[in-house]
Every structure is written in structure tokens, then in C-alpha cells.
Amino acid sequence: MRSETIQPSKEMGKLVFKNKKNHMLDKIVPILLFLCAALSIVTTIGIVITLISETYQFFQQVPIMDYLFGTKWSPLITPTSFGVLPLLSGTFMITVIACLVAIPLGLASAIYLSEYAPKTVRKIIKPILEVLAGVPTIVYGYFALSLITPLIRTIFPDMGVFNALSAGIVVGIMIIPMVCSLSEDAMSAVPRSLRDGAYALGATRFEVALKIVVPAALSGIVASAVLAFSRAIGETMIVTVAAGATPKLTGNPLESIQTMTAYIVQVSLGDTPHGSIEYGTIFAVGMTLFVITFLLNILAQYVARRFREEY
Amino acid sequence: MSLLEEDTGRKQIAQRRRMDFILHILFVICTSIGVLALMALMVDIIMDGIMRFAPDLFTNYPSRRASQAGMKSAIVGSLYMLLIMAPLSFILGVGAAIFLEEYAKKNRLTRLIQLNISTLAGVPSIVYGILGLTLFVRGLALERSLLSGALTMTLLVLPIIIVSAQEAIRAVPKARRDASFALGATKWQTVSRSVMPSALPGVLTGVILALSRAIGETAPLVMIGGLTYVAFLPESILDSFTVMPIQIYNWISRPNEAFHELAAAGIIVLLIMLLLMNFAAILLRNKYQKNV
Numbered sequence: 001m002r003s004e005t006i007q008p009s010k011e012m013g014k015l016v017f018k019n020k021k022n023h024m025l026d027k028i029v030p031i032l033l034f035l036c037a038a039l040s041i042v043t044t045i046g047i048v049i050t051l052i053s054e055t056y057q058f059f060q061q062v063p064i065m066d067y068l069f070g071t072k073w074s075p076l077i078t079p080t081s082f083g084v085l086p087l088l089s090g091t092f093m094i095t096v097i098a099c100l101v102a103i104p105l106g107l108a109s110a111i112y113l114s115e116y117a118p119k120t121v122r123k124i125i126k127p128i129l130e131v132l133a134g135v136p137t138i139v140y141g142y143f144a145l146s147l148i149t150p151l152i153r154t155i156f157p158d159m160g161v162f163n164a165l166s167a168g169i170v171v172g173i174m175i176i177p178m179v180c181s182l183s184e185d186a187m188s189a190v191p192r193s194l195r196d197g198a199y200a201l202g203a204t205r206f207e208v209a210l211k212i213v214v215p216a217a218l219s220g221i222v223a224s225a226v227l228a229f230s231r232a233i234g235e236t237m238i239v240t241v242a243a244g245a246t247p248k249l250t251g252n253p254l255e256s257i258q259t260m261t262a263y264i265v266q267v268s269l270g271d272t273p274h275g276s277i278e279y280g281t282i283f284a285v286g287m288t289l290f291v292i293t294f295l296l297n298i299l300a301q302y303v304a305r306r307f308r309e310e311y
Numbered sequence: 312m313s314l315l316e317e318d319t320g321r322k323q324i325a326q327r328r329r330m331d332f333i334l335h336i337l338f339v340i341c342t343s344i345g346v347l348a349l350m351a352l353m354v355d356i357i358m359d360g361i362m363r364f365a366p367d368l369f370t371n372y373p374s375r376r377a378s379q380a381g382m383k384s385a386i387v388g389s390l391y392m393l394l395i396m397a398p399l400s401f402i403l404g405v406g407a408a409i410f411l412e413e414y415a416k417k418n419r420l421t422r423l424i425q426l427n428i429s430t431l432a433g434v435p436s437i438v439y440g441i442l443g444l445t446l447f448v449r450g451l452a453l454e455r456s457l458l459s460g461a462l463t464m465t466l467l468v469l470p471i472i473i474v475s476a477q478e479a480i481r482a483v484p485k486a487r488r489d490a491s492f493a494l495g496a497t498k499w500q501t502v503s504r505s506v507m508p509s510a511l512p513g514v515l516t517g518v519i520l521a522l523s524r525a526i527g528e529t530a531p532l533v534m535i536g537g538l539t540y541v542a543f544l545p546e547s548i549l550d551s552f553t554v555m556p557i558q559i560y561n562w563i564s565r566p567n568e569a570f571h572e573l574a575a576a577g578i579i580v581l582l583i584m585l586l587l588m589n590f591a592a593i594l595l596r597n598k599y600q601k602n603v
Contacts, residue, residue, distance in 0.1 A: 022497045029499045030414045036406030037415070040428050040473070043466050047438060050445045108341030116335055117342075125342060132349050134520075134585060136527025138556045139352070139578050142563055146571065147355045173348045180345070204331040227433070234435025236530035237556075241563055261437050261530070268440070268534040274449060286441045290434065297433040 051287040058280030067284060073247040073258075075281045076267075082281065084288060086247040090257035091289075094168045094239055097253060098232040101172025103225050106179025110221075113180070114187040115209040133177035141241030144170035149242065162244030162256040170242065171235050175228045182227065186220020187213050219307035223300040230296035234289065236261035260289045356582075360575025368576050372542040373558060377569035382577050384541045385558035388457070389526055389584075391545060392554055395461035396468070396525060401518050403465070404472030408514075411473070412480040413502050432470035439467045440531030448535055458548040460535050467531060468521040475517025479510040516592045523588040527581060529556035555581045 059067070062082045070083015109129070113122055149166040153159050190213050198208045214221065244256030245266055258266075264282050272278045371381025407428075415421040443463030453459040483506050491501040507514075532554055541553040553561075555577060562574035 022500065025499045026497045030410070033406045033410035033414055036403050037410040037424050037473075039403055040407065040424060040431055040469065043442075043469070044427055044431060046446055047434065047442050050442055051438075054445070105341050105344055108338050109345060112338035112342045116338055125346065128346050128349060131589075132345060134523065134527075134589065135349075135352070136529065136556060136581065136585070138527070138529040138559050138563070139356070139582070142559070142571075142574055142578060143352045143355060145563065146359060146575075147351060173345070176345050176348075204327050206331045206334040207327070209334075230433060234437065236435070236437045237560065240530075241560070261435065264437055264441070265530060265533055268444065282441060282444075286438055290438050293433065293435055294430065297430060301429070 047290065051283055051290055054280060054283035055287045058277070058284045061277055061280070062284075071249055073263075075278055076270075080277075082284075084260075084285065086249045087258060087260045087263055087285065088288075089249050090164065090243070090247060091233055091259040091261070093164050093251075093253060093257060094171055094235075094243060094259055095229055095232040097165060097168025098171035098175060098235075099225070099229055101169055102175040102179050102228050102232075105172075106176045106224070106228070107183055107221065109176065109180040110183035110187060111209050111214070114184050115205060115213060129177040129180055132173075133181075135174075137174065137235065137237040138241070140170050140174050141238045144238055144242035156254055159254045160244070160256050162242065162246075163254050164243050164257045165253040167239045167241075167243035168253065171232050171238050174235070174238065175231050178231060179224050179228045182224035183217070183221045186217035186224070189220070190216040219304055222307070223304035226296055226300040226303060230293045230300070233296070234261065234293050236265060240265045260285045264289075356575050356578050359572055360577070360579050363572045363576035364579050365576075368573075368580065373540060373553075373561070374542075377567060377573060380562075380570075380573055382555065382558045382573075382580070384544060385553045385555045385577070386580065387544050388541070388552040389554040391457055391548075391552070392461050392464065393522060393526060395458065395548065396465050397518070397522060399461070400465045400468050400472055400521065404469050404518070404521075405476050405514055407469070407473045408476035408480055409502060409507070412477050413498070413506065428470045428473050432474065436467060436528055437530045437534070439463055440534030442466070443531060443535050453549065455536055455551050456549045457545050457552040460532050460552060460554070461548075463531050463535055464525045464528065467528065468525050471521040471524065472518055475521070476510075476514045479513025479517065480506065482513060483509045512595045512598055516595045519588055519592040519595070523585050523592075526554075526588070527556055527585060529560055533557055533560060555584075 067082050067084050069085065070081060071085050072081040072083050073086045074081050109125075113125060117125065144166045145161075148170055149159075149161060149163065152163070152166055159165075194212055194216060195208050198212045203211070239259045240262040243259060243262060245258050245262065246256045247258040247263065248255070250257065264285055267278060267282050272282075367379075368381045369386065370383055371379055372383055373385070374380040411421065411425065415424075440463065443459060443466070447453045447459035447462050448455055451459075453462075487505050487509060488501055491505040496505070536552055536554070536557055541551060543550075545552050559574050559577040559581065562570040562577065565571075
């Protein structure tokens, strides 16, 4: 025993070495992990710098006022014109149609799942909605073109193959699951006691749902609607496939339009030389898209936090 | 109470009950529209594509003639992309999640990173395409290559992976960490040998779901890969490429009906792949729930 304590054995030497190794690991690892986390900041900075620098160059050649308030968008055909309003109106029309579909249906589904549905039904419906959320957007694009458009054409026979209505409806179907699951989360956070109180006063189920649960969960519901709006604005493939490529200022959903996202895809498909003014339009439009969705996402987070009722 | 009052009271209750019934039906109808839409989508695609869902689709390269076209290069391209992305996004995403959950002090920088991640998750995918085009295709001169595409998609799925991995790590009970520290383990030993093994199934579920989103993502890859005609298998990560969604988009955008059938068949392949990945994620999740 004694000799072991005096003379450090090989085993102990290993232990000391191991501790040193662990000590080093404990210093290096946090730095490496921090770098992983910091990558997200770098990504954001990358996006912002990319968009700003190229957009700045674009606005050296095109006056910013012409861009923001111009009513004609034809950057690829001479005489060129760079008014973004037609793209904005196209995007806006798709988004409004999509929200008209998604918000009522998503909210109704959420109320049904959270207040009415028996457990077994919930167990079937929720995975189905999850699948619906996981279907790639290009698949929805095909769906719009091959099924919804012909269906609408039976009602409006003069409607073209590419139109805002069909694309908007399908974008709406795509975001139903998002509205539904976010609103349902908000509703299930409403405490049981509030419902029980209303039931004890003799309220029916729809009264509990619409007068107690929905108002209590309103911040979450509004946030989900804002997020749905933002998601519809950023949706790309459905509108590229089904809404056409004709930027125009129109209020008629049966016409072909072009959204900001679809325009970016259209230009990047062609062989646009780097540094040309056409190439710059990608960034100006991308910047516009980024700023709008960014503001909407911030708004959604603000609404969810600021107006949340704590119980 | 007079008889008359009692009568109106009863009428009112009957009316409210009727209202409840009507709304119940309405809610059921609204919910089933989502379900019906999914069924319509599946039926539509299977009816259109089942005839072309044949070995040719897997063994032939894209072709100008619809009768001979296949998506071999696209299927292989998608698999290669997954192979590059999976380790990259796993290491970076899980690393960031570990940092935020286990190491980060609750200061302004941490809050900023956290807020930034949730903001990034809401950025439209096409914007990542613009970033990839500038940063990887032009900036690092990787051209329209498999690597450019995989790096862009990694950035795209990272926020999703980080958030789900954080949830999985947070679900590990604190007692597990305390027990490890009590045995004299260092921080990293605790994290790597006690916390992570316990959180791993949850983390993997999140990674698989994020990758399954990446495999169906079209817009950013169309920007980076273009609709190039790829009649070969990529041999290095710097070769040009195509993936399944790009090939499907290519076929959809042709006016010829025969190509639309091909697109539907391609979609069937894509959906089967997604289904398999989701199935794996569900299996993992079930195993995870049993353990806790």
C-alpha cells in the first residue's frame, strides 16, 4: 500500500493525463459549440449584406421611386421598366386568396380538434394534417395545375390555364395545417377551469368555444394568421407552376399574374449575366420580399408575446 | 316564473342547442376539407402517374422524348445531396443546440442568437436560394455544383434542426446531469455521455424530419442548379446536378401532356421517399416516448 502512494503508478499517470485531456476538451468544446450557434448569426448577416449590396447597385441604375411606385414591370424586354407594383399586387392577390381559404378552415379545424373531437378522431386527423404540411410545394403546384384549375374552369370556362385563383386556393390548402396546429396550441393552453366555469353556467359547447376559448387564445390565433400571411407571401413553387408569368396590375383573380417569388425563379432560370441590371432585379425583389416577411414575422412574435393572457 | 317565461326559456335553450349542433357539423366539414384535399391530391397523382411508375423511370436519364425519359440522375442527385447534408447539418445543428441549452449563459448574446434562429426559420426558402447563388455559386466559385446546393440546403434546414434538438435536450431531466456531476464528470463528459445519449432519439427525429423537408424543397435548388439537362451521374461534389423536385418541375413546366404523366410518376417516387423518412422518424419517436 505504502509504496503505491509514494511512487505514482502507471495507472495514476494515465489518470492525470486523462484529466488534462478532459480539461482541454472542456475548454475547446464550448468554443466549437459556440461557433456552431454563431453560424446562424453569420447566415443572417450574409443574407442582409448580399441583399443590401446588390440592391444598392441596382438602385444606382434605377431610381428607387420608379421601382417602388412604377406600375409596369418588364425588366427583360426593351423598353425596360422596373415598377414593382405589378409583382406586389400579384403576390398580394395570391396571399389574400390563400388566407381566405386557410384562416377560416384552419381555425375551424383547430376549434374542432381542441373542443369537439373525441380522442380517437384527433389521433387520426392530426397525423393527416402533419402529412399535408409535409407535402413538397412542387407537388401542390402539380395539384393546382392538374386538378384545381380544370375544376375551376368548369365554372369559368374562359379562364386561362395559368391564373391566380387556382394557385391561391392551393397555397391556402398548403398552409391550413400551420394555422390549425398553431391555433390549436394556443387553445389547448387555455386552462380547463375556464371551460368548466362556463359549462357550469350552462353554456353549450359552441358558446364555450367561441366566447371563452377563442377570446382567451386570441393572441396565438392572430399570430398564426400573421404567420400564415407571411408564409403565403414567400411561397414559390405553387405560384411559379400555376399562376403564370405575366406581371400585371389587376384585381381579377381569373387572370394570369406573377408574384415576386415566381419572378426570381424565372430570372434565375435564364442565363442572366452576373452584374447586369436584370441580375440586379433578383436582389431588389428579393430584398422587398425579405423585408416584408421579416416585418410580418416580427409582428407575429410581438402579437403572441404582447397580448398573451397569463393564467 | 310564469308559464310564458318558462316557454321562451325553453325555446331559447332549444335554439342554443340547435346552434351548437349546426356549428359542430360546420367544424367537422371544415376539418374534413383538409383531409379530402389530401385524398384528392393523392388520387389525382396516382391516377396520372401510375402508368409511368415503371423501371424505366429509375434506369433512364432525362430525355427530350417523353416515352424514354427517366429520372435516374435526379434520384441519385437527391441521394447524394442527402449524404452531404446529413452529417453537416447534424453536426452544426446539434452543436448549436447543445451550446444554447447546456453552455450559453442567459445574456443578451444568447437571446439574440435564439431570436435570430426563430427569425431565420421564417425566411422564405427562395431567399436562401439568393444567398446560395451569391455566396457559394459566385462568391466561393463553386459554380452550380452539388456542393453549392448541399451547403445552401444545410443553411436552410439548420434553424429547424436547432429548434427540435433544443427541445429534445431540454426534455432530459436535470437529475441525470446532477448524477453525472456527482460522480466527478466534467461538463463535456456529462453532456456527451449522459445528456446526449438520452436526447439522441428526439434529436434524430428532428434531423430526419428536417432532411425530409430538404428533399422536397425546390425553389432554392432551382436557383442554384438551374433546369440543366443532366444525363450523367455526378462523380464529384463539384459536378453539376439535378434533384427530384427540379426534374419534376422541369416536366411540369412543359406543355406536352406526356411529360405531365412523368411528373406525376416522379412525384410518386418523391412521396414514397418522404413517407419512408417520416416512418423512420415516427419509429424513433415511439421508441423515445417509451424510454421517458
